[in-house]
Amino acid sequence: MTTFVELLVNGVSVGAVYALIALGFVVIFKATEVVNFTHASLLLAGGYLIARLHPVVGFWAAVSAGVAGAAVVGALVEFLVIRRGRVGSHGVLAIVTIGVDILLTTELTRQIGTDVLAMGDPWRDQVVRLGPVTIAETRLVALGVAAALIVAFLLAFKFTGWGVAMRATAEDAETAALMGVRLGRVSLSAWAVAGGLAAVAALFLCVFPTPGLDRSTAAAAMKAFPAAILGGLDSTTGALAGGLIVGVTETMMSGYQGQLAFLGRGIGDAAPYLVMIAILLFRPAGLFGTKEPARV
């Protein structure tokens, strides 16, 4: 039972971090209809900045710099590449983001090399004991920060001018443009927000119990893809649900690996994708995705 509770809390915490990444992914999709494969490298960029800057300027300044940096990288990708790609189908734009991802990831992994970079966070490996249950402080902080960010984001989405513009664009870009919404600004800000969220996620993916930022961190970011798609690519609620499902599944499968030995070693890494397939079989548009009606 103790193990179960510990795993559940850890899973929810990891899931909240995945939800942050998936949320950025969904925001970009809603604003520009591009499936953004650059996300893994945005995350890596944010994490790298935090890891390199914290010995120089201190942890909190480094985190702000990392978030700002990843947001700038995201905005640059939108401004220099996505905006200029005059192609008919969004599928081709998705491939372009793969190209950008190859570029950024190659350069960043080259910079990281074989090192494992510490994030310099103040929580280190301290744990909190609640009765028999032991939970790492970093996990609790991750949960709190992710929850706060998600709530703030959803409120902004609902009540600020920016959020209204964003939703209007997602609903009908042409009409929104005619009403005076500046589409370029909307998509630029979507990419910047997604970059910032990815950087926060990078921080929490690389703190205790993970050893730190290394070249495999981008692979961890890949798990947010199934999270986004199993929830439904055009739904913010879906991103949250998807993130939690993926996080909890992964943690549970890894935690009970001993009992699940027949599934093979490292099943935790493959589990999110298997869950995604299982859900897509029954709901091709994802759990909360809208099945787009088409008029001919």
Next chain:
Amino acid sequence: MSRRTRWIASAAVWGAVTAGAVAAPFYLEGFWLQTGLFAMSAAVGAIGINLLTGATGQLSLGHAFFLAVGAYAYVYLSSDVGLPTPLAAVLAVAASGVAGGLFSPIAGRLKGAYLGIATLALIFGGQHVLFNAETVTGGYNGRAVPPMELFGFVFADSPEVVVFDVPFGSLERLWFLGLVVLGCAALFARGVLRGRPGLAMNAIRDHEIAAGVMGVPVARYRAGVFVVSSMYGGLAGVLVALVFQRVVPDYFGILLSLDYLAMIVIGGLGSVAGAVIGAAFVSLLPQLLTRYGDALPLVAAPGSGGVSPAEAARILYGAAVVTVVLFLPGGLLGLASRLRRAIPRIKELRWANSAPEPASRR
């Protein structure tokens, strides 16, 4: 250019390409033969994924999985089951097709980039199986690949064969096998693309609903193309296994899938020639940089802290993907055909400029 001269020109080009390809093993050293063979197998796989992504508009990041199925099925069937190697190769391709077919409930229903993310599951699930099903796959260390044997002729270094004073080792022999396989694969795909199925596939890519209204069974076509594409992947996998002579799970990861997507975008989406050109570009680039890296600025030896040739190649072709989409719609192939159209136009312009002013201007 009249139709006749154009026909003669294209026949001459194809004749030269064929002659060059046949003569290559007599002149090239082993390193380039191996690179060329990798390019050939990549071309086979790229043709397959171009049918899916380029012609039908369905993104797949799972192609590496089908290569793995082909390669491992060939090894398993030929060494463990003990089938004759050509039969094992055919069955391995069929096995990839079956794997693609099993994925069809998803491949038929999801479109475009959604499918791309769903196929990530194939990669990660596949890697999991490859590492864990050790009795079949050999786990982390992989397995040795038995050489192909066709009508008593072995595609290996022994027994020794010398043709025109050139010793024919496994690479030289495989070169011709690769040429034949690539030729057949290209012809088949061209037939598909030029016939009714090709039109239906393009219709699905351009407007799914319109295609459905015109009577194209959209889901069935999507699933069918996915199966064909995965069989191409399996064939490429068998070739790669034969050239490598060893299969290891690490090779069949997400990076390989990304390479394939880069190939078709760089070469040109939706055509056979585009896939082949892109495959040649992406497979030759790292080797060229490795070989001539010393002479190039910015490229350093691996491990010296600078940009290694492999990294430089990845950066270059990542940039190539972006550049092609932004500035060269249609890829390298599109560039070639635009140049061909531009040359006669320039001639015409010159002729028009040198001609006297028309007299009938009032």
